[in-house]
Amino acid sequence: MTDAIIYNANIVTFTRENPYHPGKALLIEGHKIKEIGEYRDISKRFPKTRRINAQNGFLLPGMINAHTHLYSTFARGMMIEVAIPTFPKILENVWWKLDRALTEEDCYYSAEVGIIESIRHGVTTIIDHHSSPQFIEGSLDVMAQAFQKTAVRGVLSYEVSDRNGLAGAEAGIEENCRFLKKLETDSEPLLRALFGLHASFTLSDNTLDKCAQAGHDRKAGFHFHLAEDRIDTEDSWQQYGIPIHERFTQREIFNTKSIVAHGVHLPEESFPALADTKTTLVHNPQSNMNNAVGCTPLLNLYENNVFLCLGTDGMTPDIREEIRCIPLIQSHHHKIPGAGLAVSKTIVLENQSKLVSNLFGNSIGLIAPGYQADLIILDYSPPTPVDEHNFFNHLIWGMSRSKVNFVMIDGRIIMKDGHLIGIDEQRIYERGRELARDVWERFKKLN
Known part of the structure; x- marks a missing residue:
């Protein structure tokens, strides 16, 4: 880290x-943006x-992926030999088998490869x-190591579920609590x-009660699919007789730091529960299309003041693909x-920044004085x-x-x-490919 002037930039x-500053310079002091101005003056x-020549490229805030699954990195290219007619069957035959096939080393390398690909697509x-499920205790430490190695900003959580039995649910609760407590005492500015x-x-009332209490004890936000x-x-109506x-x-699981993903089938009567608590709902359009679950009622949610953000759900490391997809799927x-x-x-110009700034307690996601210097330069030659x-x-x-x-x-x-x-990308990718083959073999043997 060093002070820098990025010049010859379209900001x-x-x-x-003042959203656009063609041919200007940006002054960075330490971790933060200091000012935008003329290069000659600065x-x-x-x-x-130090000078950095943007070479007439486009300087943007670093991109934010508000919901993804790095453990799914090794799914790319994996052959599925059975018909999968419904979303529950996709979960049972793909994702719940894949996550059970992961070892400690798999978790690290799937994260590191996924993070590297994210960096290359401008995600910061x-x-x-x-x-x-076969490696729960310490799994978030391993994920954190991948983030620290690549120096990317990250927000981590372990998904608690009853699908792997009571012991698995209890271990997931403990892992969340342990890691939350660790970050309370360890100085990790990027985590x-x-x-x-x-x-x-996949959560019984008993497990959900334990999660809620444990999360509240740590004053945490929650992150889950909804x-x-x-x-x-x-299931909520059939098992518990209440709307989801x-x-x-x-x-009190909805709160200002909580994130819910998807909301494709969220009934309108649920919107105030999100809006009133300022809970974030993350749209994942390409994943929803791929899983054939439907289209999130984004316009209705927006009109009802639900705070909306954007993620990839593990479909791609490139959030810019999803930005392009929002107007396409809605149209x-x-x-x-x-x-x-x-x-x-x-979503893109306001909410992504607000979400991450709230989670980190810093100003992140815009190019303005006082904001953290999370920046990317695009090689874009506009035809107009x-x-x-x-x-x-x-x-x-x-x-995009x-x-x-x-x-x-x-x-x-x-x-x-x-x-x-x-970062030795060649070595990391070579080891990732070796591990992926082993994951695929274990995957085939799981029932």
Whole structure:
């Protein structure tokens, strides 16, 4: 980490006022952004500060992935030889077998490879939701090691579930508690923790009570799947006789630091429970399409003041793909061109930053004085003019596919000229491929 001046940059700030500064310079002091201005003026005042030439690239805030599963990295290329007609069957035949096949080393390398791919796509903050039933105790420490090695900002949790028996649920609760307590005493500026849960339909009242109490004792937010498929909402009525949101409101699990993913089948009567508690709902459009669970009622949620963010759910390391997908899926679903543009802007330009700033207690996710220096430079040559009015359209339809050349996190250069600094990618990928073969073999043997 060192003070720096990034110059010859087209700066997209994501701020409401002055969102675009073509051909300007950015002054960074330590971990934070100091000012935007003319290169001649800044360089004159700080003659000894390190220079970084953006080469007329586009300088943006680092991207934020608000919900993903790094343990799914080794699923890419895995052949599934059975028909999977429903979402519950996908869980049973793919994801719940894959996570049971993971060892300690698998957890580390699937995380490290996934993080490296995220960096290469301009992601500087990852909110992960982890599961490895055969390696629970210490699993979040292993995940944390991968984040620390790559110097990426991360929020970690372990998903508690009853699907692996009472002992598995208890171990998951303990792992969340242990890691939350560890971060209370250890100074980890780039790491935070939430209390992870799987989903309502895999959590008994008894387990949910224990999770709620343990999380409240640590003053934690919670991170879990909510109404991704109809099975979640139907199970709540069939097993407990109440709408799904009541299971969580009764236990005060919704709160300003809590994150729920998907909400595809969340009934409208549940919206106030999220809006009133300022709980974050994370949209994962490509995963929802891939699993054929439906389309999140994003516009209705938005109109009802639910705080919305964006994740990939492990489908891709590139959150920019998901940014592009928001207006596409909403336009297709509502049969109205451009239906999702307004909510896309709110999510990308405002809410992603607000979520991470709240979790870390710092200003993160915008290019403005006082914000943490989480930055990326895109090699984007626009075919049409870019200005303060149309930059978001360029972000969706052009920058979403452009190459990331430079990444800085918390004032530290992580990638420059397309090369990750201090990371042996070849060795990591080679070992990852070796481990993936073993994971696939174990996967095939599981019932």
